[in-house]
Each structure stands twice: as structure tokens, then as C-alpha cells.
């Protein structure tokens with residue numbers, strides 16, 4: 001499989017010299033530590049645990065977090081750069097697995113106490129522990145307000161019962177940021193608890209086999225009479241729903257970036273293929289229908305990426321972008337759905353063969369319009385702003 005694509009041109013409006021330096025270092029990391037092995041890791045259904053330690057060493061895990069917990073603070077575009085370059089591994093699963101801390105830690109960072117941050121953020125940024133976010137339950141993921149996993153206060157502990165599913169890094173996570181019901185039904189009875197995987201009663205399923213994202217381990221987690229210290233409660237009791245909703249904004253931005261990078265890589269692969277592949281004694285790029293497909297890819301991608309960057313910049317400057325980030329996620333996924341479909345078409349039979357990048361991009365792409373809130377849920381959110 002060939003991964004020798006041009007580095008994405010950086011846009012000066014959003015990225016400066018220090019972003020370029022970070023991009024270069026993550027690019028090197030991907031070329032040296034990931035690309036030689038990624039095909040094997042995809043087949044194995046996971047990447048080595050030591051990769052977290054190596055990623056921590058070069059600052060990939062700590063990007064965007066406070067120095068006090070081992071992070072490297074910076075604006076939102078540093079995290080964008082890291083996500084984009086990890087996607088250059090050609091494996092959405094790798095990017096999702098390495099990146100699961102970025103959906104698990106933000107609620108602890110924004111709502112947790114200093115002691116909680118010290119205990120639950122520091123070792124994760126150091127690559128010593130793996131963190132996952134556990135919201136979705138077998139009974140449903142879209143309706144977050146109906147979460148059924150219960151946490152009943154008993155003295156200085158919560159007794160937790162229930163299960164979570166489709167959890168990224170769930171098979172080997174050392175800690176999960178877990179949504180539990182501590183109060184009445186609905187959104188106002190939900191809290192966030194950090195549950196450690198060595199808690200008696202905590203168990204995991206076998207790794208779930210998926211359409212794509214093979215290199216990320218995904219699991220169901222069972223919580224049977226787990227006694228979790230009350231000091232692991234993040235933020236106020238019964239106020240967890242707001243933390244979950246805030247957290248979704250970062251996840252949706254990451255999904256939009258991943259979709260745009262999927263589009264970028266599929267487009268680049270097609271451009272290269274159309275230059276080389278011949279049919280009827282002509283290069284594919286000699287056919288107008290192929291050229292128009294590539295032109296449409298480039299146009300859609302450009303619009304999607306610029307829109308996503310603009311929203312990221314607004315989030316970074318403190319504007320509420322709940323409606324816009326939902327639009328950006330949907331738009332980027334619509335674009336990557338179309339581009340990955342057309343990319344397989346341009347590659348013909350080879351596009352359907354394992355070992356070809358576009359085949360993996362096509363599979364990996366499918367989750368992006370489901371995870372972090374489905375297309376339909378994004379539309380419900382956007383609609384709630386339009387039809388007030």
C-alpha cells in the first residue's frame with residue numbers, strides 16, 4: 001500500500017510556524033513509528049500499547065492540555081494538526097484509538113478537582129494509562145438523557161450497575177469517564193464518574209468486530225455491583241448531562257477533521273491513480289468523466305475544510321458553535337461519503353481489494369456519520385436552533 005502523498009498545504013490564516021513544527025514532528029512520528037506496521041495492526045485489531053508511551057514522548061497525547069498535568073498548551077489548531085497527521089497513517093482506527101483520551105479527559109479537565117486532574121489526567125498524558133469515554137449503552141446511544149446505568153450512593157461509594165457498548169479503547173482502558181444515572185429520569189439525573197478497570201465487578205467483552213476502524217479496540221463494558229469511590233464523581237451530582245453535551249463539541253470537531261482528511265487522502269490517491277492507470281489506451285485522467293469526478297472531489301473538500309477550520313477558529317475564540325459544529329460534521333461526512341464512494345469507483349476492482357488505501361478509507365469512513373452523534377441527531381440539533 002502506498003502512502004506517499006503530498007503534505008496537506010497549510011493555511012496561513014489558521015496555522016503559523018509553531019503549528020508547522022508540530023505537524024512536522026507528528027508526520028515524522030507517523031512515518032517512523034506507525035506506517036511500517038499499520039497494515040499488521042489493522043489485521044490484528046489493535047496497535048501495541050507501547051505506542052501510547054511513544055506518542056506521549058513526542059507530545060502527541062499532551063497537545064492542548066495544561067502544562068501542570070504534563071500537557072503542551074496551545075490553541076485549537078495544534079490539536080487539529082495532530083489529528084490530521086495521525087489520519088495520514090491511513091487508519092481511522094489508529095487515530096481514534098490513540099485519540100480516545102481526547103473524548104475521555106475534557107470533562108475531567110473542565111469540571112474536575114485538582115486532585116482528580118492529577119490522578120486521572122497526568123498518567124494518561126504520560127501514556128501510562130489509557131482513558132475511554134463510556135456514554136453509549138446497548139439500549140441506545142442517541143438518546144443520552146435515557147441512560148440506564150445506575151449509580152446509587154452508599155456512604156462514601158457509588159454502587160454502579162449497567163453496561164456500556166461500542167466503547168473506543170474499551171477493551172484495554174484503565175479508566176472510563178462514565179455516564180451514570182444518579183437521580184430521576186431524564187437529563188437532570190445523570191452524573192459522570194471515573195471508573196477504574198481494576199474495580200471489582202468491572203469486566204469487558206471480547207473485542208467487537210467492526211466494518212472499519214480495525215486498529216482501534218472496541219468493546220462492551222459490564223459494571224456489576226462496582227463500588228466506585230464518591231471522590232471519583234466529576235462535577236456536581238446530576239449535572240453530568242451538560243458536561244457530556246459540552247464534550248460532544250470537541251468530538252464532533254474531531255470527526256469533521258477526520259472526515260476531511262479521509263476525503264483528502266482518497267482524493268490524492270485518485271489523482272495519482274488517474275495519472276497512471278490506462279483504459280482503452282488512454283490514461284484515466286484523459287476521460288472527462290474522471291476529471292470531473294476529481295474536480296468535484298477537490299471542490300467539495302475545499303468547501304468542507306474551510307468551513308470546519310472557520311468553526312474551529314470560532315470555538316477557539318469562545319463563540320458558541322453548537323449549531324455550526326453539527327453542520328460542519330454533517331457536511332464533512334456527506335463530502336467524505338461521496339468522495340470515498342467515488343474513489344473506490346475510480347480504482348475499479350482494485351478499489352475493492354484489501355491492501356488499497358481507498359478500500360480502507362471507504363470502510364473507515366462509514367462510522368464518522370454515526371459516532372459522536374448521528375447525522376439525524378445533528379439535524380435535530382440544527383433544527384432546534386432554526387425552529388425556536
Ligand SMILES: Cc1cc2nc3c(=O)[nH]c(=O)nc-3n(C[C@H](O)[C@H](O)[C@H](O)COP(=O)(O)OP(=O)(O)OC[C@H]3O[C@@H](n4cnc5c(N)ncnc54)[C@H](O)[C@@H]3O)c2cc1C
Pocket residue numbers: 132133134135136137139140141142143165166167168169210213218367370371372373374375376377380
Ligand atoms: C466504532 C464505534 C466507536 C464508538 N465509540 C464510542 C465511544 O468511545 N464512547 C461511546 O460512548 N460511544 C461510542 N460509540 C457509540 C456511538 O456514539 C453510537 O453508536 C451513536 O451515538 C448512535 O447510537 P446507537 O448506535 O445506539 O444508535 P441509535 O441511537 O439506536 O439510533 C439508531 C438510528 O435511529 C436514529 N435516531 C435515533 N434517535 C433519533 C431521533 N431522535 N431523531 C431521528 N433519528 C434518530 C439514529 O440517527 C440512527 O440512524 C461508538 C460507536 C462505534 C460504531
